[in-house]
Amino acid sequence: MLEQKLNDPSLLKQAGFINGQWVNAKDGKTFEVFNPAVGEVIANVADLGTKETLQAIEAAQVAFDDWKVVPAKQRSSLLRRWFELVLDHQEDLAVIMTFEQGKVIAESRGEIAYGASYIEWFAEEAKRIYGDVLPSTSADRRSLVIKQPVGVVGAITPWNFPNAMITRKVAPALAAGCTIVLKPAAETPLSALALAELGRRAGIPAGVFNVVVGTDAKAIGAELTSSSIVKKITFTGSTAVGKLLMEQSAKTVKKTSMELGGNAPVLIFEDADLDKAVEGALVAKFRNAGQTCICANRILVQDSIYEEFISRFTARVSEFVLGDGVSSTSTMGPLISRKAVAGVTSLVDDAVSQGAKICIGGSASNNGDHFFQPTVLRDLNTSMRLAKEEVFGPVAPVFMFSSEKEAVDMANDTEFGLAAYMYTKDHSRIWRVGEALEYGMVGINETAISSEMIPFGGVKESGQGREGSKYGLEDYLEVKYFCLGDI
Ligand SMILES: NC(=O)c1ccc[n+]([C@@H]2O[C@H](COP(=O)([O-])OP(=O)(O)OC[C@H]3O[C@@H](n4cnc5c(N)ncnc54)[C@H](O)[C@@H]3O)[C@@H](O)[C@H]2O)c1
Numbered sequence: 498m499l500e501q502k503l504n505d506p507s508l509l510k511q512a513g514f515i516n517g518q519w520v521n522a523k524d525g526k527t528f529e530v531f532n533p534a535v536g537e538v539i540a541n542v543a544d545l546g547t548k549e550t551l552q553a554i555e556a557a558q559v560a561f562d563d564w565k566v567v568p569a570k571q572r573s574s575l576l577r578r579w580f581e582l583v584l585d586h587q588e589d590l591a592v593i594m595t596f597e598q599g600k601v602i603a604e605s606r607g608e609i610a611y612g613a614s615y616i617e618w619f620a621e622e623a624k625r626i627y628g629d630v631l632p633s634t635s636a637d638r639r640s641l642v643i644k645q646p647v648g649v650v651g652a653i654t655p656w657n658f659p660n661a662m663i664t665r666k667v668a669p670a671l672a673a674g675c676t677i678v679l680k681p682a683a684e685t686p687l688s689a690l691a692l693a694e695l696g697r698r699a700g701i702p703a704g705v706f707n708v709v710v711g712t713d714a715k716a717i718g719a720e721l722t723s724s725s726i727v728k729k730i731t732f733t734g735s736t737a738v739g740k741l742l743m744e745q746s747a748k749t750v751k752k753t754s755m756e757l758g759g760n761a762p763v764l765i766f767e768d769a770d771l772d773k774a775v776e777g778a779l780v781a782k783f784r785n786a787g788q789t790c791i792c793a794n795r796i797l798v799q800d801s802i803y804e805e806f807i808s809r810f811t812a813r814v815s816e817f818v819l820g821d822g823v824s825s826t827s828t829m830g831p832l833i834s835r836k837a838v839a840g841v842t843s844l845v846d847d848a849v850s851q852g853a854k855i856c857i858g859g860s861a862s863n864n865g866d867h868f869f870q871p872t873v874l875r876d877l878n879t880s881m882r883l884a885k886e887e888v889f890g891p892v893a894p895v896f897m898f899s900s901e902k903e904a905v906d907m908a909n910d911t912e913f914g915l916a917a918y919m920y921t922k923d924h925s926r927i928w929r930v931g932e933a934l935e936y937g938m939v940g941i942n943e944t945a946i947s948s949e950m951i952p953f954g955g956v957k958e959s960g961q962g963r964e965g966s967k968y969g970l971e972d973y974l975e976v977k978y979f980c981l982g983d984i
């Protein structure tokens with residue numbers, strides 16, 4: 498049982514969190530949460546819907562009137578306390594995450610630290626929300642700008658990073674003086690509810706941070722996007738759903754922040770440090786069993802080093818140990834669902850049917866229903882689905898290119914533009930290729946590019962807005978201009 502694994506079993510919450518209270522569904526409905534590694538039910542969580550979402554929005558509106566005038570330093574202190582409590586409970590939060598999402602425990606511990614870093618960062622940024630005094634337009638008037646919170650925020654988050662994708666939204670929202678209604682993914686509600694419990698213990702006032710858990714994402718999302726009380730929607734998830742939410746938000750002209758899908762290329766040029774390129778591509782591809790938005794979705798290798806790269810990379814991939822993420826011997830966990838395994842399988846089968854060769858792996862593993870073998874494919878062409886679609890699984894398609902121009906054209910031949918990576922020692926090439934790549938983030942001889950201090954986000958159909966860094970707060974603030982006459 499999950500609670501028996503926890504030092505503090507009271508962190509395991511199975512109800513929604515609205516206006517500082519744990520609430521069950523008005524109709525008493527619940528839904529099951531599964532451990533993807535073993536297929537066991539680990540929790541039965543309240544299945545909230547439209548009525549409870551409206552209740553949460555109204556609570557957030559009432560709370561906003563008080564929260565927006567809490568001095569920045571006090572908001573900062575509350576966020577700092579929340580940060581400290583998250584780190585104090587890092588192990589329990591990591592165990593909860595591995596049980597409901599499947600990632601290996603070391604990665605879960607890492608995500609808790611990463612998620613906490615956003616709370617720490619925005620606790621600090623809360624005290625740096627500055628306005629401007631502008632040059633006068635005439636002798637008898639003065640112009641100035643203040644910044645104010647946008648208001649009630651609706652947030653919808655994915656299952657692949659069930660802690661950090663939440664704190665990356667809730668922390669800046671609260672730092673700016675906004676209140677928030679969060680709908681986490683139904684696959685991973687427990688991490689969100691544990692964060693809400695620790696926020697409550699930190700002293701974050703009732704109604705400021707609300708969590709609506711439920712399986713009817715469409716209904717909850719419709720309520721959040723149609724309400725005139727909700728002034729902003731912040732979403733992390735697939736591009737298809739992001740487009741839908743943007744459409745729904747247009748009717749009330751909401752601000753939107755969108756962190757959407759990716760199709761990250763790794764460009765490995767013949768002058769690259771091949772050891773670094775192999776290790777970088779390995780991390781970029783197989784983190785969270787390939788289920789991250791900035792995973793290496795295509796590995797593009799220059800023809801003269803293609804065989805050497807394939808040999809070294811495949812050797813390293815053969816070292817992964819598939820298994821239950823709670824086991825310290827496992828280095829890769831399951832995918833989130835059987836549907837995910839089927840999706841990855843169809844992408845591999847499509848490539849092989851068109852002539853791609855399997856270097857290692859290539860099919861679902863017999864470890865259990867949700868496992869897929871770490872896979873390397875070679876001899877691919879750009880007509881294959883793997884060249885266009887987000888894999889979201891442990892499959893590394895290695896494409897070949899001849900010239901720098903061909904590499905850039907291949908890399909940019911996608912509607913996505915989140916992250917891209919390149920390995921080269923040529924500094925002129927770094928600037929030429931870096932500026933030509935149509936992506937929001939570019940890793941150069943490095944693929945571990947994420948932190949709370951950088952502007953995370955993409956261009957094209959990978960989204961709009963940035964999360965983290967000094968830029969991440971602006972999405973939760975409105976600029977107000979004062980014109981002082983009769984001076
Ligand atoms: N850019 C980023 O920072 C980032 C981070 C993580 C994941 N992602 C992307 O998310 C996708 C994988 O996550 P996923 O499968 O959870 O994505 P998803 O879009 O299916 O679901 C994301 C969230 O949206 C909700 N949702 C689904 N349909 C909805 C609807 N009609 N109305 C309202 N809410 C709805 C889901 O319940 C979930 O909470 C991938 O495309 C990945 O690239 C992007």
Ligand SMILES: O=C[C@H](O)CS(=O)(=O)O
Nearest residue numbers: 657658788789790791947
């Ligand atoms: O999956 C998307 C995450 O944003 C990736 S990261 O952990 O922020 O690098």
